[in-house]
Amino acid sequence: MRVRRTAARIVLAFLSAAYLAAVAWITLRARPYGAEVSDVLERLLAWFARHAATAWITFERVEFASNVAMFVPLGVFAVLWFGVRGWWTAPVLGLALSGAIELTQALFLDTRVPDARDLVANTLGAVVGMLLMLLLAFLLVPSRTGTRSRS
Incomplete structure (x- = not known):
């Protein structure tokens, strides 16, 4: 059992x-992405706008949703x-990692624009991932009702 748990931790660390x-x-x-992606995204958004x-x-909504999705894991x-x-720890890590990214962009990447909305979207993504895991844990725990016998 200990070997299996250690192997699972190694896989989790790698992932x-x-x-x-x-x-x-x-x-x-x-x-964030190359010219090819930018062109496709612009054409797609123009099609949606028509x-x-x-x-x-x-673009703002797609970017926000992308940031949420990126932090679900x-x-x-x-x-x-x-x-x-x-x-x-999920919302704390989401906010901390997002803050570190935005600070790094502000201090060292003059081509990137740090944005407070990214803090919100990224933290929200971490919360969504956490909630999915909590729901999964709740669904996988066996029910305690009906397990006691009545005498």
Whole structure:
């Protein structure tokens, strides 16, 4: 059992490190994405803007949703590392990591624009990941009702 737990921790450490490296690569480059992606995104957003049903899909909303999605795994990893009782670490880590990213962008990356909305979106993403894990834990715990026999 101890070997299996150790192997699981090694895998979790590898996945956590890979995730953090990916977040750093996305957020700490001079540009978040290349010209090809920018062109496609601009065309797609222009197409959405031409249709009444999708005109609400703006760059700001896509960027906010992307930031939320990028930090969902952080909430998942926080619960995996610290357990259900350590749920509170997810929003703290989300805010701390996001703050570190925004500070790094402000101090060292003149091509990036730090934004307080990113703090909100990233922390929200960590909370969503945490809530998904807490829901999963709740659903996987066997029910205690009906387990006691009545004499």
